[in-house]
Amino acid sequence: MPTVYVTAPSDxxxxxxxxxxxxxxxxxxxRVACESVYRWDGEVFDESEVILLAKTTAERYGELRKRITELHPYDVPCIERFDEDDVLPAYAAWVEGATADGEDEGDGVE
Structure with a gap:
């Protein structure tokens, strides 16, 4: 079960x-507010950004990455995948349900 780390402009x-x-x-x-210092096109920038930590499944990761790329304003967005080695089973079941196709799935764990 991956968590995807993304930085994006606040707006x-x-x-x-x-x-x-x-x-x-x-x-x-x-969403976590942060201050980022980075080099782009030979200049150093210091700007406010937001860290996004997206909880998804291995099956949905490709679509999620593609969608972030479509929505993101940067030419080269930061998209990093972290795979979890140990996840609470009930939490994993909730993520699976919440990312499944269907309107009523994933609204809670029974």
């Missing part, structure tokens, strides 16, 4: 997060 992060969850590409997306 785009909320829309990206909502779209991923609404389209069932992620069960949940955490």
């Amino acid at each position: 785009h992060a909320e829309d990206i997060a909502h779209t991923l969850v609404e389209e069932r590409l992620a069960a949940c997306v955490n």
Whole structure:
């Protein structure tokens, strides 16, 4: 079960997060404000960004990555996949249900 780490400008992060969850590409997306210092085109930038941590499944990861690339304003967005070695089984079941095709699945764990 992967968690996907993405950084995005503050004015785009909320829309990206909502779209991923609404389209069932992620069960949940955490948003964490941060300050980033990076080099781009020979210049150093210091800007406010948002870290997005998207919880998804291995099966949905390719679609999620493609959708982030479509929605993201950067030419080269940061998209990093972290695979979980140990996940609470009930949580894993919730992520599976929340990212499954179907309207009523994934709204809670029974």
